Amino acid sequence: MEHIKRYHAARMQVNGRDLLIEGPISGADLAALSFDEGLKAFRIPDMQHKALIEIADLPEGRIIVAREGDHVLGYVTFLYPDPLERWSQAKLPDLLELGAIEISQSVRAGGVAKKLLEVSFLDDAMEDYIIITTEYYWHWDLKGTGLDVWGYRKVMEKVMGSVGMIWVATDDPEICSHPANCLMAKIGKRVPQESVVAFDNMRFQNRFLY
Numbered sequence: 001m002e003h004i005k006r007y008h009a010a011r012m013q014v015n016g017r018d019l020l021i022e023g024p025i026s027g028a029d030l031a032a033l034s035f036d037e038g039l040k041a042f043r044i045p046d047m048q049h050k051a052l053i054e055i056a057d058l059p060e061g062r063i064i065v066a067r068e069g070d071h072v073l074g075y076v077t078f079l080y081p082d083p084l085e086r087w088s089q090a091k092l093p094d095l096l097e098l099g100a101i102e103i104s105q106s107v108r109a110g111g112v113a114k115k116l117l118e119v120s121f122l123d124d125a126m127e128d129y130i131i132i133t134t135e136y137y138w139h140w141d142l143k144g145t146g147l148d149v150w151g152y153r154k155v156m157e158k159v160m161g162s163v164g165m166i167w168v169a170t171d172d173p174e175i176c177s178h179p180a181n182c183l184m185a186k187i188g189k190r191v192p193q194e195s196v197v198a199f200d201n202m203r204f205q206n207r208f209l210y
């Protein structure tokens, strides 16, 4: 499958700060930007910056950033699912995982996460993919937001729902291990039925138990 990446950008103001939301950007462009110290939910900021640079240059990888000048304050990633996760079992060329979305504390709750997704989905190429995201409460910044798991789950539903990603059922044991965890997905308009069926089969693998 040819992965077409068309650049889009938008501007917004949050707390009086001018932000540029743009992407997909290349690894070289991302390497030239500084990376905010507050972006530490998944790895220490330096390591996460390096990981994102690698993802940006993967054939299927897409990184959309929110930046103030040359300083990154938020990002979202799309790439093939981790080979250790069931979502990669069928090796679907047209299934991408929204792997991480993170906004620095100083500009949170100002619509940046929703804007990152809006810009991501401006690219019509996204209609060729099944986009999934796995929500595990242990990845959430409960302490930094002061929200409980259900309040946080509501925020994630609002962020993902803003581009039409919806809750979908699965019997994946990790997702089922806590009721606030969930799988969300959006199936692009041009995704063939065979891919949708393969995705359904990956979602349910323990039918003999029912």
Ligand SMILES: CC(=O)SCCNC(=O)CCNC(=O)[C@H](O)C(C)(C)COP(=O)(O)OP(=O)(O)OC[C@H]1O[C@@H](n2cnc3c(N)ncnc32)[C@H](O)[C@@H]1OP(=O)(O)O
Binding pocket: 041, 098, 099, 100, 101, 102, 103, 104, 107, 108, 109, 110, 111, 112, 113, 114, 115, 133, 134, 135, 136, 139, 140, 141, 145, 147, 154, 155, 156, 158, 159
């Ligand atoms: C696949 C994954 O990456 S799962 C992990 C998600 N990432 C993280 O948990 C990392 C740490 N957290 C963050 O980076 C941010 O808090 C995020 C990404 C969860 C949300 O980013 P934000 O830019 O703050 O979200 P945004 O401002 O677009 O808000 C979306 C909605 O949630 C609401 N919201 C956001 N934060 C809060 C909050 N702390 N309390 C109540 N509501 C909130 C917003 O008001 C908005 O509501 P609306 O749609 O009714 O207007």
